[in-house]
Structures are given as structure tokens and as C-alpha cells.
Amino acid sequence: MSVEPxxxxxxxxxxxxxxxxxxxGAEVVRVLDGLSLDIxxxxxxxxxGPSGSGKxxxxxxxxxxxxxxxxxxxxxxxxxxxxxxxxxxxxxxxxVGFIFQMxxxxxxxxxxxxxxxxxxxxxxTRDQRARRVAAALQLVGLSNRxxxxxxxxxxxxxxxxxxxxxxxTDPTLLLCDEPTGDLDRKSGDEILTLxxxxxxxxxxxxxxxxxxxxxxxxxxxxxxxxxxxxxxxxG
Amino acid sequence: xxxxxxxxxxxxxxxxxxxxxxxxxxxxxxxxFLLFGLAESMRYALQSGVDIAGADRLLTMHKVSFTQLxxxxxxxxxxxxxxxxAVTPQTWFGGWFRDERNQIPTFPCDPxxxxxxxxxxxxxxxxxxxxxxxxxGIMIGRGVxxxxxxxxxxxxxxKSAIWRREDGSDTWPVTVRxxxxxxxxxxxxxxxxxxxYFEEGKQMAKGLIGWYVVKVDSVDSAxxxxxxxxxxxANSPAETKxxxxxxxxxxxxxxxxxxxxxxxxxxxxxxxxMLLVTANTMAQSVRERTNEIGVLKTLGFSNxxxxxxxxxxxxxxxxxxxxxxxxAAWWIGVQFEPVFRQYLPGFKVPPGAIVMAIxxxxxxxxxxGAVPAWQAMRLxxxxxxxxx
Numbered sequence: 286m287s288v289e290p291x292x293x294x295x296x297x298x299x300x301x302x303x304x305x306x307x308x309x310g311a312e313v314v315r316v317l318d319g320l321s322l323d324i325x326x327x328x329x330x331x332x333x334g335p336s337g338s339g340k341x342x343x344x345x346x347x348x349x350x351x352x353x354x355x356x357x358x359x360x361x362x363x364x365x366x367x368x369x370x371x372x373x374x375x376x377x378x379x380x381v382g383f384i385f386q387m388x389x390x391x392x393x394x395x396x397x398x399x400x401x402x403x404x405x406x407x408x409x410t411r412d413q414r415a416r417r418v419a420a421a422l423q424l425v426g427l428s429n430r431x432x433x434x435x436x437x438x439x440x441x442x443x444x445x446x447x448x449x450x451x452x453x454t455d456p457t458l459l460l461c462d463e464p465t466g467d468l469d470r471k472s473g474d475e476i477l478t479l480x481x482x483x484x485x486x487x488x489x490x491x492x493x494x495x496x497x498x499x500x501x502x503x504x505x506x507x508x509x510x511x512x513x514x515x516x517x518x519x520g
Numbered sequence: 521x522x523x524x525x526x527x528x529x530x531x532x533x534x535x536x537x538x539x540x541x542x543x544x545x546x547x548x549x550x551x552x553f554l555l556f557g558l559a560e561s562m563r564y565a566l567q568s569g570v571d572i573a574g575a576d577r578l579l580t581m582h583k584v585s586f587t588q589l590x591x592x593x594x595x596x597x598x599x600x601x602x603x604x605x606a607v608t609p610q611t612w613f614g615g616w617f618r619d620e621r622n623q624i625p626t627f628p629c630d631p632x633x634x635x636x637x638x639x640x641x642x643x644x645x646x647x648x649x650x651x652x653x654x655x656x657g658i659m660i661g662r663g664v665x666x667x668x669x670x671x672x673x674x675x676x677x678x679k680s681a682i683w684r685r686e687d688g689s690d691t692w693p694v695t696v697r698x699x700x701x702x703x704x705x706x707x708x709x710x711x712x713x714x715x716x717y718f719e720e721g722k723q724m725a726k727g728l729i730g731w732y733v734v735k736v737d738s739v740d741s742a743x744x745x746x747x748x749x750x751x752x753x754a755n756s757p758a759e760t761k762x763x764x765x766x767x768x769x770x771x772x773x774x775x776x777x778x779x780x781x782x783x784x785x786x787x788x789x790x791x792x793x794m795l796l797v798t799a800n801t802m803a804q805s806v807r808e809r810t811n812e813i814g815v816l817k818t819l820g821f822s823n824x825x826x827x828x829x830x831x832x833x834x835x836x837x838x839x840x841x842x843x844x845x846x847x848a849a850w851w852i853g854v855q856f857e858p859v860f861r862q863y864l865p866g867f868k869v870p871p872g873a874i875v876m877a878i879x880x881x882x883x884x885x886x887x888x889g890a891v892p893a894w895q896a897m898r899l900x901x902x903x904x905x906x907x908x
Contacts, residue, residue, distance in 0.1 A: 350818060350901045371822050378820020389815045389905070393533040403819045405526050414526075450819075 296323035297457065297490050298347055303356035305342050305513075316342045318513035319356070329484040329491045331504035338510040340494040341462055347492060348381045348460045349373045361457060378406045382451030386463035388443040390435040390450075397422065397431040400449045407454065421449040425479060441472030448479060452489070459483065461493040465500050477503045531833050534805070542837070545801045549841025549884075550848065552790045553877055557849020559783040560873035576739045576764075577637060580749050581731035583759040589728035590758050592719070601748050603741040604734055606636035609715055611730035614681035617668060624664055626678070626711040628718035629733075631659075637735040640703055647672060647698035655717045657697035661708030665699045672696055678711070684723045692721065733765070791884065794838075798888035802834045806892040813896050814904025827897040834889025835882055842881035846874060 305317040316339040324330055332340045345351040346358060349365050358366045360380065368376060390399045397418050404414045422428050425445040435443050444464060451459055461480065465473030481503055483489045493504060501507045509516045535542045580598065582588035592609060599607045608630040615626030631652045635641065643659065650672075651657045658678070660670060670676065674696045684690050694713060702708050719726070736745045746762035753760045806813070813826055821829070846869065853868040 345902055348818075350905075371824070374817065374820050374822035374825075377818065383818050385815075385905075389811065389818075391533070391812055391815070393537050394530070398529060398533070402530075402816070405530070406820050406825075411526070 295326060297326045297328075297361055298322070298324035298492075299357075299359040300347075301357045303343075303346065303358060304354045305339070305346060305351070306354045316513055317346075317353070320513065320515055322508070322515060324490065324492060327484070327488045327490055329481070329503070329505045330493065331501035331507045332492065332494045332510060333496070333498070333501050333507055334510035339513045340510050343510065344460050344462055344492060344494050347458070348383060349377050378403060378454065380457040382454065382456040382459045384444070384447050384451045384459065384461040384464045386466040388435070388440075388447045388467075390443055390446055392435050395432050395434055396427060396438065396446045396449075399435070399446055400453050402450060403454045417453055418449075421453040422446075424452065425449045439472070440468050441475055444468060444472070444476050445479065448476070448483075452483065452487075457490065459489050459491045461491065463494055463496065465495070465497060470499075473497075473500065527829065527832065531829070531836050534809075534833050535837065537805070537808075541801060541804070545797060545837055546841040546844070548797050549794050549838055550845040552787070552794045553842040553845025553881070554848045554852075555783075555790055555845075556787045556877060556880070557846050557869045557873065558852065559787050560876075561849065561853050561867050561869050562783065564870040564873070565867040576736050576742060578734040578736060578742060578746050578749070578762050579731055579765055580734060580746075580760045580762040583750075583761040586731070588758070589725055589730060590732070590760065592727050592729050594753065594758075594760070595729075595732065597752060598732055598734055598749055601745055601752070603736050603738075603745045605737050606633045606735045608633035608637055608733050609729035609731070610733055611715075611718065613683060613711075613713070613718070615711055616679050616681060617676070620679070620681060623681075624711055625709065626680075626713065628713050628715045628729075630715050631712070634712060637733055641700045642703065643698050643700040651697035654695060654697050655714045656694050657714065658694045659698040659700055659712045660696055661710045662699060662701050663707065663709035664711060665696075667709070670696050670699075672699060678713075683718070685721045686723050688723070692718075734762070791880070795884060795888050798834060798838060798884065799891065801837070802830065802889045802892040803895075805833070806830060806896050810899065810904050813899055814901050817899070817901045818905065823897045826899075827893045830893035830896045831886055831889045834893070835885030838885035838888065839878075839881045842877060842884070846877045850874075 300320060300322040303317050303320040303322075304315065307314045307316060316337075320339075320343070332343060334340050342351070346353055346366075347360070349368070353366050356366075357364060363376070365373070365376065390396075391402070394402075397415075400418045400421050401414055404417060407414075409417070419428065419431070422431055425448050427442060427445050427449065430438060430442060430446075435446070438446065444467075448464075459480070464480065465476050468476060477500055480491055480493070484491050484505075491504075493500070495501055580590070580594070582590055589611075595607050595609055598604060610627045610629050613626035613628060615624045616622050617624060635648065647659075651659045658676070664670065676694050676696060678692045678694050679690050680692060681690075683692075685692065692713075694717075700708065715729070734745070734749070736742050742764055746764070749762045750760050816826060816829075817823070850869045857867060
């Protein structure tokens with residue numbers, strides 16, 4: 286099944302006939318079943334669906350964390366599914382920002398050191414890295430928490446650090462896996478407002494996996510997955 | 521390996537994750553390299569005696585054993601051999617002062633020949649002449665002077681653990697007439713006394729001496745002269761065995777050196793244990809950080825980059841512990857040098873051992889971190905991220 290965007294625009298993500306299978310012992314489980322999807326530049330897409338429907342799998346494939354069993358996956362015209370492991374790592378560093386449900390900050394590092402992590406892979410001076418880190422933390426409203434370690438921050442603040450880390454390299458795509466799943470409603474709303482701002486004001490293309498219809502309402506498009514197949518509604 | 525400084529905070533913060541575990545691991549490595557440093561210091565101290573021993577000096581001793589005495593009459597027969605420049609008899613006096621545990625290497629010898637044979641000895645001319653002129657005079661090394669606070673002109677009741685005087689006393693009254701030094705800080709913990717005084721005063725073994733030190737005109741003739749000396753006394757009641765001073769010193773070191781070999785074996789075993797300890801620490805550390813490694817890879821760290829990070833962390837641990845251990849060994853050498861000087865002059869961590877230690881530190885880190893680093897490298901991101 287295929288889902289095309291309502292408004293014509295050049296797709297930044299172009300997925301065709303994507304299949305992902307896992308092997309569980311002798312059994313082969315098909316998680317994504319011939320899925321096709323276009324995501325446009327500046328889109329804000331919510332991926333919804335029951336557990337095991339393949340939402341996170343799709344997100345991982347778009348982000349180059351995993352490889353499809355078959356089908357094609359292009360991002361900005363590049364066949365991501367055909368890259369080598371090393372090239373894929375470089376591509377992720379340059380083009381993708383990940384935001385996790387459990388924040389996944391390194392507990393031994395301060396907020397600014399966590400945000401700096403992706404920049405270590407870039408050819409930047411210490412000052413350049415520091416300036417970018419400061420800008421990212423300012424954007425998420427956490428300049429005054431730069432020296433704090435994750436355990437000294439609230440859940441919402443940790444997620445803001447996670448967002449700062451995701452955007453510090455100015456990636457093409459922001460991929461969010463249940464970004465509000467571990468937060469209370471108020472903190473969750475703040476994170477969603479921040480994501481909206483990144484989409485509206487900075488033109489970031491966002492793909493967000495969520496169980497929460499309230500969160501999905503903030504997206505421009507809501508795509509439902511069930512048993513590896515797609516259907517679409519408006520956010 | 522990722523070696524740029526920008527990764528250092530990441531590596532250091534990893535070490536701070538389990539501070540107690542890191543502390544004990546580094547402390548274990550410290551002890552291993554401390555042992556290594558001390559063992560190498562001992563080897564260096566033993567070897568330094570060989571290095572300063574002259575190749576143009578021969579030692580002629582009893583063929584049966586170093587403890588068997590030789591006739592004093594051999595001296596003149598050796599002196600006339602072609603190629604011999606100087607000869608002096610020497611005997612182990614077994615000297616001590618105040619407490620029998622304060623053993624001082626003391627040798628009766630012929631003073632004039634002694635300076636011909638050991639030209640490297642540095643002593644003021646007036647002191648030298650004063651000693652030669654005084655039959656009860658002794659020349660002491662700077663080490664002995666410092667140890668007991670003796671000065672030129674001091675009378676000393678030197679005791680012998682072996683040789684009694686004709687009156688039955690074991691005390692040999694002598695006077696300090698000269699204090700010598702050696703170039704490059706060689707061992708100066710020795711006393712030289714007059715052979716005549718010793719010969720006349722001793723109660724037993726009259727006309728017998730311990731061994732001869734022979735100086736030859738060149739290193740090239742040493743072997744020939746040695747053969748001639750031994751041939752001269754072949755089939756006599758006191759056959760001789762002549763070898764170069766350096767060969768003799770090496771032979772002595774080889775006997776004592778077994779201690780060094782045992783120490784090396786112990787240090788080797790300790791290093792192997794350290795390898796297991798460090799490997800275990802790294803394996804645990806990587807296991808605990810599976811999720812974080814997944815995050816790093818998600819952010820764009822390549823498999824090779826992760827491999828480099830884990831190896832660098834392992835090398836950082838072994839280098840930290842190793843450097844502390846070597847510094848501790850060096851500090852012990854400096855602090856306790858006056859104590860060790862009595863038994864092991866020149867006891868210190870040699871520069872070569874420091875270089876070797878650094879190589880071992882890096883190698884230990886790489887080997888210990890290899891398996892965990894390989895596992896981290898092979899970790900699949902999706903699986904790693906599932907582990908919280």
C-alpha cells in the first residue's frame with residue numbers, strides 16, 4: 286500500500302516497496318510489508334499504530350540504524366539502504382538527528398558535553414563546537430543548565446538536552462521515537478511546542494513515532510501503521 | 521585509534537563512571553609496574569658493576585675456588601710475563617665497623633700497583649701520597665666516608681670477620697689517609713689497605729693471598745696473558761684460573777642474576793594477572809554501556825570509531841596505572857638509594873626500562889581492551905538501543 290502527500294512537493298524521503306523481516310528462530314516475521322511512502326521537505330509526520338505495527342522499525346530504517354530486507358529508501362536522492370556501514374555512520378552524523386523516548390543521554394557527561402557529542406565527529410575547533418553547543422542549548426531554553434548532569438535535570442529538561450543534541454549538527458531530518466512517552470502532559474506539551482517551532486521556524490523535517498493522539502495532533506500528517514501497512518489521516 | 525584530544529573528556533568521564541572499580545584497577549596496574557620498575561632497578565644495579573669492570577684487567581684466582589688462597593710468591597712470576605703492566609695481590613678482608621652487619625668491602629693490596637691498575641680512581645695527590653707512605657693507612661671510598669662520617673686523619677678500629685691479628689685481636693687499627701671518588705658515580709663503598717700491614721699482622725695463612733689483579737698492556741693481549749699465567753702454574757699445588765675482570769663480574773652477576781630472573785618471572789605473572797583484571801574491567805564497562813554505545817553509533821560514531829574509543833579507554837587505564845607505578849619505583853630508588861647503596865649501588869630505574877614500561881603499558885591496554893572493543897564494534901545499533 287502507498288501513501289502520497291496531499292500537496293505536491295519534492296520528497297526528501299522516498300520509500301518504495303520496503304520490506305523488513307526478522308528471524309525468530311526458525312520463524313520469519315515480516316514487520317514491514319512492501320511499504321511505500323514519501324515525506325516532503327519541511328513536513329511534520331506522526332507515525333501511529335499499535336505495538337508491533339512496525340513504527341519504530343520504519344523510523345530506524347529511515348535513520349539508517351537498520352537495513353531493509355528489500356525495497357528502496359532514498360533520502361535527498363541518496364540510496365541510504367545501499368550505503369556501507371562506515372558511509373551510513375557518516376551520513377547519520379551529517380543528516381539525521383535522533384530524539385529518544387528515554388532521552389539516552391550519557392549520565393557521566395554534563396548537558397553541554399552530551400550536546401557536543403555529535404560535533405566531535407566534525408572537523409571543528411573547540412571554540413566552534415562550544416558556540417554551536419551554546420546556540421543549541423539556548424534554542425531549547427537550557428543555557429542555564431549547561432553544566433548539569435542528566436541526573437540533576439527533570440525529565441522534560443533531559444529531553445530538551447536530547448533535542449539540542451539532535452539539532453546541534455543542523456541535520457536534514459529529525460527522527461523522534463516517542464519523544465513525550467516518558468513525560469507528564471505539561472512537559473510533553475512543551476517538547477511538542479519545541480518540535481513545532483523547529484518545524485515551523487527552522488524548517489526541520491520531522492518524523493515522530495507516537496502512541497499519543499494528543500501528540501499526533503501537532504503533526505501536519507498522521508500516518509497509521511498496522512501489520513506493516515500504511516494508511517494516512519491529517520494532523 | 522581515535523587519538524585526538526577532543527575525545528579525552530569522553531574517555532575520562534568513562535573512567536569516572538565506576539570510580540571504585542577504576543581506582544582498584546589502576547592501583548593493581550600501579551603495583552605491577554612498581555614491581556617491574558624495582559626489578560629493572562635491581563638488574564641495572566647488578567649490571568652496572570659489569571659495565572665499569574675493565575676488559576684490560578685480569579683476575580687470577582685459585583682454580584678450585586675463589587675462597588682458596590694463592591701463594592704470595594706468584595706475584596713476581598706474573599709480573600715478568602710479557603704484556604703485564606702491573607700486579608697487585610688482593611684478599612677478602614671481611615671488614616666491618618661497630619656492628620658486624622655493617623660489612624664494608626675491604627681489600628689489602630699493594631698501593632703503588634693499585635693506582636696503576638685502577639687509573640680511573642680520583643683522589644687528591646697529597647692524600648694519595650700520604651696513604652702510600654703510611655703502612656697503617658687506608659684509602660676509603662666516598663660512599664664509606666659518607667656512611668660513617670669519616671674524614672682524612674680519623675683513626676678507625678676496623679674489625680675483620682675473618683682475619684685475627686697475631687695477638688688474637690680482630691681489631692685492626694688504621695687511619696684514614698685518602699678518600700677516593702669514581703667517575704660517573706660508580707660504587708665507592710670500599711676500603712683499600714696496605715698488603716704489607718695485613719701480611720705482617722695476620723695470625724694465619726702467612727705468605728698467602730686471595731687473588732691477583734693484573735693489568736695488561738692492551739685488551740688484545742688479555743687472552744694470551746691469561747693463558748700464560750695459568751700455564752705457568754699448571755700442575756702446581758695451587759693452580760690458577762685467570763679471566764678478565766669483566767667476565768668475572770658478569771659471571772658473578774649471572775649467579776646473583778638468577779634473583780633477577782625470578783623477579784622477572786614474578787613480574788611476568790603479575791602482568792598476566794593485570795591483563796585479565798583490565799580485560800575484565802573493560803568487558804564489564806562495555807557490557808554496562810551497551811545502550812550508550814548504541815547511542816554513540818546512532819549519533820554517527822562508526823564501528824571503527826567505537827573500537828578506537830574502547831581501546832583508548834583501556835590504554836588510558838593501563839597508562840595511568842603504569843606511569844604511577846614507574847614514578848613510584850623511581851621515587852623509591854631516589855628515597856632509599858642511601859639504604860640500597862650498601863647492597864645495590866646504582867639502584868635506580870634506568871631510562872631504557874622507562875621506555876620499555878611505556879611500551880608494555882600501551883600493549884597491555886590494547887590486548888586487554890581488544891575483545892571488549894571488538895564486541896562493542898560489532899554491536900548492532902537496534903539491539904544495543906533496546907537494552908536500557
